Amino acid sequence: MRYEASCHCGKIAYDVEGEFTEALDCNCSLCRRRGALLAFVPRDKLILKTPEENLSRYTFNKHVIQHYFCGNCGIAVYGEGKAPDGSATAAINLRCIPAIDLDSLNINKWDGASH
Numbered sequence: 001m002r003y004e005a006s007c008h009c010g011k012i013a014y015d016v017e018g019e020f021t022e023a024l025d026c027n028c029s030l031c032r033r034r035g036a037l038l039a040f041v042p043r044d045k046l047i048l049k050t051p052e053e054n055l056s057r058y059t060f061n062k063h064v065i066q067h068y069f070c071g072n073c074g075i076a077v078y079g080e081g082k083a084p085d086g087s088a089t090a091a092i093n094l095r096c097i098p099a100i101d102l103d104s105l106n107i108n109k110w111d112g113a114s115h
């Protein structure tokens with residue numbers, strides 16, 4: 001199914017294709033602060049609808065993941081990185097998709113702080 005995702009102010013919007021029944025709740029130093037619920041899709045399932053220059057980028061640790069957020073409203077919209085097999089992957093913040101009932105998601109705790 002195709003979903004519409006966006007930051008709060010609308011400066012960043014994208015469509016994403018996937019079946020979202022589960023989410024990852026990570027306790028790493030970034031996730032514990034921003035509170036995102038993540039789901040992973042191949043990068044080509046994400047279609048950015050707003051200009052790329054609207055994305056603000058943050059990296060930390062080994063700088064292998066690009067964390068994108070809105071510089072205007074501060075919402076973390078998605079991240080980009082590589083799956084273990086090397087394929088381009090996007091980490092979707094499911095909280096940015098209004099059509100998803102967050103209470104229906106199976107939440108998997110991920111101990112990112114130890115990785």
Ligand SMILES: [Zn+2]
Nearest residue numbers: 007009070073
């Ligand atoms: Zn925004």
